Amino acid sequence: MDDYKYLFKVVLIGEAGVGKTCLVRRFTQGLFPPGQGATIGVDFMIKSVEVNGEKIKLQIWDTAGQERFRSITQSYYHSANALILVYDVCSQLSFDNIPHWIQEIEKYANTKVFSYLVGNKIDQINRREIPSHIGEQFAKRYEMKFIETSAKEAENVDALFYDIATELTKQAHQQALETDKGVNFKAHNTSTISSCSTCLRF
Amino acid sequence: MPGCCGCWEVLRPPRYKRLVDSIFPANPQDGLVKNNMDKLTFYAMTTSEKLDRIGMYLEQRLSRDISRHRIGFVFVAMDALDQLLVACHAHSLNLFVESFLKMVQKLLECEEAELQILATQSFIKFANIEEDTPSYHRRYDFFVSKFSVMSHNADRNENVRTKIRGAGLLGLQGVVRKTVSDDLQVNIWDPVHMDKIVPSLLFNMHTPEFMSVNTESPRDEEHPAYIAEMVFRDLVCRASYGNVKSVLQPVLCHIDNHRLWVPNEFAVKCFKIIMYSVQIQRKQQYGYLVIQMLMSHLDTHTNSDPSIKASIIEVLYESVLISAGGSIGPSVLDVFNTLLRHLKTSVDNKSPEGEKRNMEKKFEEAIINTIGEFANNLPDYQKIEIMMFIMGKFPQFSHSEEMGFMDNYLQTMLLKTLLKVATKYKTVIMNNAFPPEFLHPLLRISLLDDPGLRVVVQEILHTLLDRHDNASKLKTVSIPKDVVSELDLTVDKVPRQDSLFMKKNGIQFYWHILENLQMESNKADNFEAIFCTMCLITIEMGGDDILVELIRLALDIQSMTIESTLPKTHKCCNHAIVAAYLNVLAQITNMSPLVQYLSDLFELRRKEACHLLPEFAFNRSNRDSSVKDEDYPKEDKVEEKWLFDQTALQDILTECGHDASRLSAPLAQRPHSSMGIMIHDSGMVNSMSDIGSINIELDSIESSPLLARKKVEEITVESLKKMLAEDQSVKREEDAKKRQEIFETFQNAPFEEIVARAEAKSNCFHDKLYEILEMSPPSSPDHTTKESQNAVPVFEMQFPSLYVY
């Protein structure tokens, strides 16, 4: 049965062409899509993972980087449990725009949303413009986690999403301890558990 | 957990489970097992407390089928759910709905297009069911998010793309329908939702090929653009007053983001839909809200490209057109204020680039049209108020810093605005069209320094005076043999009340006409416009009561001209105007002795002094045959016999049965005081005392209007510095207060009070007028500084540059 403990919403943002869609595809479908067009508006994928034996469902919202879709994409930040801000390690421009994206996050996302800075396309060794440590420093300054990936070579892609799932699960456990409710993270489906106990009483 | 359920099943599956299991066929292609489904439905209806269980069990089966990719059974399960939902919606649906929605969500999470579409269809069916009990904890965030994603689907296969998009759009409509009626549920108008829903709709509506496609072909109903538009209408219709804003904000944002203001075809389309949709509710104030939003959006674009601003204004204009019929809203003046402010900003953005300037001009024109359209929707008395309001923006009348320094161009724009509003006003009674509060400042600005501006003021007078569509026929100064038929004039009997109005206020008109004709900066247009005004006054208000005055006006112009130091060209124009004007007057009042007298005199002039006739003085063509400087007589002498003779005219009037005694005294007396230049004293005194008499006082030595004018100029120039040196701020405050009071009480105050107030105000206006005339350097230095022998050739500068658009 399709039963899971937690449901998390992950939103990918960043300039157009840095590889957001490829990262999502690689993770959810295990492939590197050949020549798909730029994302229009927002795209959606779902993937279940297991963290310490608990089933975790990740809703992944992949946004368009283009300016014209900004207002609709921004509306998806709001409910995100985690944000993945992607740049292209071979594009200085995409890195230079990171502060702007961080502003967007501060403006539209929940405060203290778990966020990841991701430098993608590290397979293109000869064309790299942003050294690892620069990205890392940057992430530190803004209290983000940092990782470098290649959607093409499937490098660090799973690691990225599993780390997010693990971190969010940890947070969810903590919250569940702090308060009984933990509504933020609990999916509707967790109710199956309780209803099952009623069924026992029945 | 599977263990616990398992143990149940080992013992004996409960009835509801057996019933559910029985509806699934062996081969999913066969669809629901119909009579078993009927049994299940009956069971669910009669044992409604079991409905929840049925839902949960179906959900389990569905999840299993999805994960095993048994799509056929998924369809069967959804079919069963739909049927149960419809059959059992009476009560206790609540928990069942939870299961149902989970299943829909599960399907929406699938990659398969067909499952997403199936889920949406079920959801839409569900959305149409009215539930009795609200469910406070139900959330639709996922559905809004996912349906919005579907609305943006980019599948390579057009067929799939169209289907998914269409489903997404209808899904969004479903969510709105489901939530909108119950405020206790999800607030669908929250920006979190609207920022997804609205862009999704607009994104699909904006399909270039659809906008041009003929929407009548049935296939189009499946087109996402068509669906999106339908859903958008529905959405706007459902928005309450407080929610209109929530829809509009993302609309404006979308149009900004997608750069859809220029060209604005799509923006216009959106706002037409919005305006019509809010109209359906017959709630006029909604329309006003839309207008207001557009205006504040315009504010955010103050520094944007003028083409964008012009486009927004055009959208505003279109929206105003639709809101026609009702009043625009509570704070009409707000609208005008905003528009005028943008007009000012645009004019101040003196962009050196020609292209940019052209765009600004387009923007300014658009503002003026929009103001006109606004005014058109107002009752007539409010139009006058609006005109007064606009006039209040002139530096002469405004002490507020709001508009700041105003150059000729901005004044021109304001006047064009005024003209636009004036053309929307339908004059019935002169007394209503020209309340003193309006007439006095209007006439005052008829004396503006700039000739182009003065023409516009005359045009404003024309449109307000002209009730019989004669103005356009009186644009050229000429002496037709048969005025009425040759010019195709419409002449009615003058209503008595208009005659009386003129008795009261005539002096205002006369004096300003005289002043106007003494302005050296006049161009041909100015003369023609003034001539037209004179004729219109005669046609519309020239009853027996004021006939003598109207003729006296001609004599005054004549004597003023002779005594003036105007250039020859100007003098000739004045003489020609007097001739043409008397010709019109004589013929429309049917005074044949006068007609005869005039035609004799014209004949004489033709022989001896043709430069005093319009054919010469207004020969505007630039061909070789046209009049050149050297064609004018060398001598500036006008022989007595060429002139209209007061005694002769007096005799004729008497012969025609009029009391011509008043013809012997000039009309306008320039009252003199040390500094307070009370131009309008005589007028005001008249209107306040005996309205039946003209009350001409002969106490002044300066019987010539020309001399009177000279004196004013002296006073002005000499005393202005003193005036400016004085601390004006106290006075300003006082005046501003007065102005405000007048504005407020104008409608209900007794006439005397209004007059008194107007009088107080006129002083301030006048001071200001001169203050401004002094402060702003003359835009064309040839106006007053030039010596009169350097006659400004009237014909070379027919169209003042400022008046060319």
Ligand SMILES: Nc1nc2c(ncn2[C@@H]2O[C@H](COP(=O)(O)OP(=O)(O)O)[C@@H](O)[C@H]2O)c(=O)[nH]1
């Ligand atoms: N070499 C390389 N190319 C990549 C990688 N990820 C994406 N790309 C390419 O970058 C381009 C843009 O990718 P896409 O996922 O559409 O970017 P998005 O706009 O951020 O979603 C495509 O041509 C991809 O093939 C990567 O890891 N390595």
Ligand SMILES: [Mg+2]
């Ligand atoms: Mg993409």
